[in-house]
Amino acid sequence: MEKEDWEKSVLEKVLLETVKEQRLSRRWRIFFRLIWLIITISLIYLFLPSGKGLDKSEKKVAIINLKGIISDDSNIYNTIYKGLEQALKDKHVVAIIIKANSPGGSPVYSNMLYNEILRFRKLYPNKPIDVVIEEVCASGCYYIAAAADKIYANPSSIVGSIGVIYTGFGLTGLMQKVGVDSRLLIAGKNKAMGYPFIPANKDQEVMQQKMLNEIHDQFINAVKKGRGKRLSLNNAELFSGRYWIGADALKLGLIDGIASVDSLARDKYKSDNVVDYTPDQDPFERIAKKFGVEILDFAKQLINSAEFGSFN
Numbered sequence: 001m002e003k004e005d006w007e008k009s010v011l012e013k014v015l016l017e018t019v020k021e022q023r024l025s026r027r028w029r030i031f032f033r034l035i036w037l038i039i040t041i042s043l044i045y046l047f048l049p050s051g052k053g054l055d056k057s058e059k060k061v062a063i064i065n066l067k068g069i070i071s072d073d074s075n076i077y078n079t080i081y082k083g084l085e086q087a088l089k090d091k092h093v094v095a096i097i098i099k100a101n102s103p104g105g106s107p108v109y110s111n112m113l114y115n116e117i118l119r120f121r122k123l124y125p126n127k128p129i130d131v132v133i134e135e136v137c138a139s140g141c142y143y144i145a146a147a148a149d150k151i152y153a154n155p156s157s158i159v160g161s162i163g164v165i166y167t168g169f170g171l172t173g174l175m176q177k178v179g180v181d182s183r184l185l186i187a188g189k190n191k192a193m194g195y196p197f198i199p200a201n202k203d204q205e206v207m208q209q210k211m212l213n214e215i216h217d218q219f220i221n222a223v224k225k226g227r228g229k230r231l232s233l234n235n236a237e238l239f240s241g242r243y244w245i246g247a248d249a250l251k252l253g254l255i256d257g258i259a260s261v262d263s264l265a266r267d268k269y270k271s272d273n274v275v276d277y278t279p280d281q282d283p284f285e286r287i288a289k290k291f292g293v294e295i296l297d298f299a300k301q302l303i304n305s306a307e308f309g310s311f312n
Contacts, residue, residue: 061265062087062096062277066131070105070113070140077109079279080144081116087277088124095269096277098131098148099261104139107164107215114222117147132261133157138243139165142254143219146226152259153246159254162223163241164216166208169196227253 064083068074080098087093104110121129131137131145133153138161145151153159172182182197193204220239224231230253231238238252249255259267265274 058092059094059269059271060090060092060273060275061269061271062090062093063261063274064096064098065276065278066098066100066102066137066141066144068102070102070109070144072106072109074105076102076105077113080113082279083277084117084120084129086279088120088127090277093127093275093277094271095128095130095265097261097264097274098129098145099134100131100137100141100145101134102138102141103136104141104143104161107140107143107219110140110143111218111222113144114147114226117144118226121147121149130264132259132264133159133246133255139163143222146223148226150256151254152257152264153249153255154260155245155247155258157246157249158243159246159249160243161241162219162239164212164219165241166212168194170200171196172199230256 062083064080064087066076066080068076070076084096087096117129128149129147130150130152131148133145133151134157135154136158137145137153138158142160142162184192184195184198186192190204190207192198193201193207216239223239232252235252244252244254246255246258250258261274262272265271
């Protein structure tokens with residue numbers, strides 16, 4: 001009798017382990033099928049035609065986000081350029097709105113985008129390119145905005161700051177106090193211009209100021225060309241580098257009206273179909289992020305499942 005009970009117990013354990021192995025195997029098959037499904041969906045999403053989503057209606061207003069500091073690292077130039085190119089080629093897009101929220105940044109990339117927007121306006125004269133300012137569009141951001149057909153803002157938005165800034169510091173006084181010498185060797189008398197560990201050089205400061213003034217003049221000329229007769233040039237502070245709130249910017253001709261993205265699309269372009277054309281981050285990074293989140297969620301479900309089994 002004991003032998004029969006022992007055999008029955010062993011058989012039950014073997015059957016139980018077999019069931020567990022089958023369940024585990026089935027779960028892993030589902031897991032890997034889900035991975036392939038996510039890869040397929042991600043690739044389809046990656047190579048979708050212009051615009052985010054599958055909206056194919058006859059009338060769309062494209063939105064492109066200009067957000068953050070304008071620099072090589074932020075990649076704003078490529079983002080705006082590619083977004084504009086994609087939206088303008090879409091026959092269903094009737095207008096483009098650049099949604100701006102930036103304190104400015106590189107005068108080089110600002111100038112490049114300014115010229116590209118002017119070029120796009122000539123290539124597609126029937127598709128307006130407007131800018132809607134959210135919280136702030138100052139300095140380099142306003143440089144870019146000046147190329148648009150129209151600029152709109154909130155009454156409390158920060159607008160303007162048509163100026164150029166160079167920042168630096170000097171540590172020579174501190175170095176003398178702590179007994180530190182700067183042992184600098186250069187070839188070319190102006191190679192160390194702006195170097196913080198040697199005393200300021202008046203001639204070099206004059207050179208730096210001259211360069212800042214020239215860049216400032218380029219900025220001013222770009223704003224005058226872009227805004228034309230809409231600018232109120234009677235205000236001596238207009239190009240001083242100061243900024244205004246939207247309500248005052250309207251009086252100075254720095255903007256054309258008060259509006260949000262949705263109200264502009266609805267009231268000016270008679271469309272509620274607003275589509276985001278801002279290019280995503282690197283496509284492989286986009287897939288990896290989407291992919292990783294999906295896999296992580298599924299893995300958690302597997303681990304927390306009572307039927308997942310054990311590797312013991």
